[in-house]
Amino acid sequence: MRVLISAAQLQERVQALGEEISRDYQGQELVVVGILKGAFIFLADLVRCLTVPLTLDFMAVSSYGEDTHTAGVVRIIKDLDMPIAGRQVLLVEDIVDSGLTLDYLVNLLKTRKPATLQICTLLDKPARRQSAVELHYVGFTIPDVFAVGYGLDYAQHYRHLPYMAVLDADYTGE
Numbered sequence: 001m002r003v004l005i006s007a008a009q010l011q012e013r014v015q016a017l018g019e020e021i022s023r024d025y026q027g028q029e030l031v032v033v034g035i036l037k038g039a040f041i042f043l044a045d046l047v048r049c050l051t052v053p054l055t056l057d058f059m060a061v062s063s064y065g066e067d068t069h070t071a072g073v074v075r076i077i078k079d080l081d082m083p084i085a086g087r088q089v090l091l092v093e094d095i096v097d098s099g100l101t102l103d104y105l106v107n108l109l110k111t112r113k114p115a116t117l118q119i120c121t122l123l124d125k126p127a128r129r130q131s132a133v134e135l136h137y138v139g140f141t142i143p144d145v146f147a148v149g150y151g152l153d154y155a156q157h158y159r160h161l162p163y164m165a166v167l168d169a170d171y172t173g174e
């Protein structure tokens with residue numbers, strides 16, 4: 001396990017993202033939707049850097065299995081509590097890899113007619129993208145490695161690390 005992004009780098013980037021989003025949504029009210037479980041730490045840090053009025057909601061999704069790769073089959077474990085019709089929605093994700101999870105979520109949420117729907121992801125891993133989904137705010141673009149920590153897991157472990165690490169043991173690439 002080696003450090004990919006330090007805690008200090010994370011804090012600095014999240015602060016900058018918060019300032020950018022606050023500027024972009026000046027005078028509006030946001031619905032910030034965190035995607036559980038992976039986005040929980042990023043979301044908690046990010047919303048404390050936002051200066052616009054906002055409400056928070058969560059969706060819990062899971063790809064089947066405990067593999068290092070998504071099957072593209074998304075299971076909704078918890079849906080939003082509140083309607084988003086006519087609202088400014090910011091979806092907060094941990095990482096976009098194939099893009100299949102996000103593609104599914106964006107299509108689902110668009111059917112509920114939000115005024116706007118934008119994506120903020122901590123990590124973008126474009127190497128194996130299968131679905132061209134537009135990312136409006138990206139924390140870091142990373143190479144094709146398996147990242148853990150700061151909310152992200154491998155088989156539910158390592159979410160609590162205050163930094164991002166690369167898991168190379170046991171990771172074979174497919």
Ligand code: IMP
Nearest residue numbers: 070096097098099100101145146147152
């Ligand atoms: P996608 O559908 O392939 O874009 O994958 C999205 C989900 O796969 C993420 O929300 C993560 O749960 C998981 N995932 C993909 N890459 C990684 C990684 O490097 N570390 C941890 N989880 C990952």
Ligand code: MG
Nearest residue numbers: 037038152153
């Ligand atoms: Mg995961």
